[in-house]
Amino acid sequence: MQAPPTIDIWYGSEQRFGHCGQPQRWANILGRVRSDQPIRQLTCTLNGGAARPLSMGPDARRLAAPGDFNIDLDCRDLAPGANTIVVAATDGAGLTTMRTVTLTVAGDPCPLPYTIDWARVEQIQDVAHVVDGRWTCGAHGVSPLEIGYDRLLAIGDMAWRNYEVLVPITVHGINAACFQYPSVHAGVGVIMRWKGHANWGKDEWASGQPCFGPSPYGAIGWYCVFHDAGPMLNLFDPDFQRTAEVSRTLALHVPYLFRVRVEPGEGVRSLYSLKVWPAHEAEPAAWDLRTLGSYAGLSEGAIMLGAHHTAATFGNVTVTPLP
Structure with a gap:
């Protein structure tokens, strides 16, 4: 007898959002659908509303593997308290499987300073919001289980403005897919002043669901391996320019310890800084890189830990407020 599709909801049927700040515009429900038959239709509903079609991976961007999906729920459409999301998958034989997720939405602030000790965390979503990918955490830190395009963890609140972030990062390797369109490099680091993906429209590789435009934001402080320029530290702005490297x-x-900072600069342009040093050594006094941000950069926003086509482990996170 033909088996119906299976739907794996990666972070469980009971999830939360907004209990430790609202780090972005979207609440993401992630998972993977499998079937012996091609999936004919994948949809979701929110609180009994109309069915919404969902894209399935791979799409060379946010949906890394076959059957991956990412439900990007606009926070403006969510009710305070419990929200019911029903995911339905129908295969070519007409067999349908449904999974229900309860997303409890709060409006709790996330004041600074903010710290995460991964050894004390039972579930990642207790202290951060998984934007993309399958992640695991423990005493070792937090890591993406599968390498892919922009594996992302959002932390904090969109109202955060000036702050400094300290986090140890260990790079274990990169995936050669980083040199294939739409990517041109591998990278790992911290995104500052994040508020959520934007919808750039459609191209041959990616649909508008989930929306995949990574900007605007403030700046990214990270380590990258480029196909042409090789390995480097750089500050990357929302105009897609390496403004310092x-x-x-x-x-x-x-x-290695990564310290990034965003603070007032000149006029509307903020000042971004990055330093990276081996964790067993004393911290250097000087910054490796400092640059004024883009005019397009956001004036406030949360942080994200990002691993782009990179196998990496992030250690305990400390975010400190600045004037």
């Missing part, structure tokens, strides 16, 4: 190769499986 320095050649650097990080050793694999060695933890």
Whole structure:
């Protein structure tokens, strides 16, 4: 007898959002659908509303593997308290499977300073919001289980403005897919002043669901390996410019401390800073990179830990307010 599709909801049938700040415009419900037959239709409903079609991976961007889906729920459409999301998958034989997720929405603030000790975290979503990918956490830190395009964890609140972030990062390897369109590099680091993806429309590789435009934001402080320029530290702005960079190769499986900062600069342009050093060494006094942000950069926003086509482990996170 033909088996119906299976739907795996990665972070469980009971999820929360907004209990430790609202880090972005979207609440994401992630998972994967499998079937012996091609999936004919994948949809979701919110609180009994109309069915909404969902895209399935792979799409070379946010949906990394076959059957991956990412339900991007606009927070303006969510009710305070419990929200019911029903995911339905129908295969080519007409068999349908449904899974229900209860998303409890709060409006709790997330004051600074804010710290995460991963050894004390039972579920990632207790302290952060998974934007993309399958992640695992424990005493070692937090890591994406599968390498892919922009594996992302959002932390904090969109109202955060000036702050400094300290987090150890260990790079274990990169995926060669990083050199294939639409990517041109691998990278790992911290996104500052994040508020959520934007919808750029459609192209041959990615649909508008989930929306995939990564900007606007403030800036990204990270380590990258480019197909042309090689390995480097850089500050990357929402105009897709490396506004400051320095050649650097990080050793694999060695933890490095990343410190990034955003603070007032000149006029509407903020000042962004980055330094990276081996975790077993003393912190250097000087910043590796400093630059004024883009005029397009946001004036406030949460942070994200990002691993782009990179196997990496992020350690405990400390976010400190600045004037």
